[in-house]
Amino acid sequence: MRKVLIVGAGQSGLQLALTLLEHDFEVTVMSARTPEEIRDGRVMSTQAQFEPALAHERNHGLNLWEEETTPFEGIGVSIAAPDGSRALDWVAKLDAPGRSVDQRVKMAGWLELFEERGGQLVIHGVTTADLDKLAGMYDLTVVAAGKGELVQLFDRDPARSPYTAPQRMLSVVYAHGVGPRPEHPDYTAVRFNIIPEAGELFMIPCLTTTGNCDILFFEGIPGGPLDVFGDRPDPDEHLRRTLELMRTYLPWEYERSRDAVMTDPGGSLIGGYTPVVRRPVGELPSGNVVLGMADVVVANDPITGQGSNNATHCAEMYLQEILAHDGPFDRAWMERTFERYWHYAQHVTDWTNAMLQPPPPHVLEIIGAASQNPVVARRFVNGFADPTDFQHWFMDPEKAASFLAEASVPAR
Structure with missing residues (x-):
């Protein structure tokens, strides 16, 4: 039985771990937090998964929350005019609905499912020194933790990484009490609001720890009028500022959100990161090599909502490459495996990077x-x-x- 170590308990790492169990691999996952700590902690992301990604989860029996999650059936685009009106506004339906499940819900549930299905879960933060000792004990070691010390094992690929600084400052609030858009009260849609020369507001239906809600997600151009969360306000103040920005720049969204309340004390997130593509193979001091996956190696800005979709596709592609391989999981195999993923992810990266610039x-x-x-x-x-x-x-x-x-x- 081949042994695989996966460091990181996010969308890509847990999906790969759970699907490898289907094929009789001995799989160990190392997570810095327990399921309870994840479920009771702060939101980690926004996410909007579309049908191709959802189909992968469904095919592996991982769609545990599909029935209780409010689907989004379309995407709408609005452009704000200087006077507070809409210079443009339209909505169109997706060919198949998408869904968003708070990662606190999904990752906690998947960790529990992983143990139920016979996987070995180790709750422990992992340093480079730890990994150096562990990697030689497994046939394959995969790093799926997109933040922290281990990311430094993977060198930035300058040919594929045009940015050297964050292009947006991110502000996220999970809220109850947001009403429907009056233009389509009979179905839900992700709303993509553009404020020229300032940034964007996305509104995404989502299932969180307290039920179905809406994500209010501002992407502010650094130094611009939406970049007002740098002092990391408490959740109530965070929501107040979010609603004030909506009232000022997007009054049509404010009107349906004016009675919004936080879903829970952990329902807010502030940050910003530099979009980057990294080389897929990390070499440890011992000479052992490890494979990076998903946002460890391809980290795009969330402006196009592709993070969890990329992670899902990456996990499925890595699974197929692992199953098809009889030899050692060496550097050459790792590089080939990543290039198969990059064949898909390059198009996501090119499109996302283009959307960060003023539209031609x-x-x-x-x-x-x-x-x-x-x-x-x-x-x-x-x-x-x-x-x-x-x-x-x-x-x-x-x-x-x-x-x-x-x-x-x-x-x-």
Whole structure:
């Protein structure tokens, strides 16, 4: 029986651990926190998973909260005008609904499921020195902890990492009491609000520890008017400032959120990080090598909502590569395995990095056309489920022009 050590208990690490158990691997997961500590702690992320990622979980019996989670059936885009009105506003349905489950709920539940299914769980923070001693005891060691000391094992890849500083300052509140958008009261949607030269507000339906809620998620350009959380206010003050920003810049969202309350004392998060792609193989002082996965090696800004989707796809791809391999899990195998993931993730990275910049004329034309043409709107919103499609029309001005011309021809 082959032995695998996975350091980190997030979406990618636990998914890989649970799916390896299906194939009779001996799997150890090292987590810095117990399930109870995760469940009772502070929110760790925003997340919006789309159907291709959800299908992986469903196929492995990991969709434990699917029935109780409010699905989001569409994505809406609004652009704020200086006078507080909407310069543009539209919504389109996804081909299949998405869902968001608070990682406190999911990771705590998956850790418990991992133990129930026979995995070995070790509650212990891991240093580089610890890992150096442990790696030689396993056939494969995977680092899935995207923060902390172990990330330094993986060198930044400058050819794939255009940024050297955070491009957005992030502010997250999980809230109860947010009403529906009056334009579509019969179904829910992720709302993508753009405040030109300031940042964005995303509103995402989510299941948290206290039931279904909404995530109010500001992405502020550093130094701009949305970057007002640097003093790390307490949760109540955090919510107050969030609502004040909404009242000032996005009054249509404020009106349905004015009675919002925090879901729980841990329902807020503040931060910011530099988007980066790292080399996939880390070498320990002993000479043993370890494989990085998901946001250890590809950390994108959450502006396109791809973090948990990337993690899910990465875990599934790594699983297939592990199952198909008979030899040692050496450096060459690790690099090949990552390149298979990068074949997918590069398109996510290119699109996400582009969305962090002021939109070029052809992108403005696409977003404007989507407000009038449902064919354009449908393709744009479903790109969140399959970002590899954007290379074929969204990223290139000539391809965009060709698609818009084709989409404007009446169907016969």
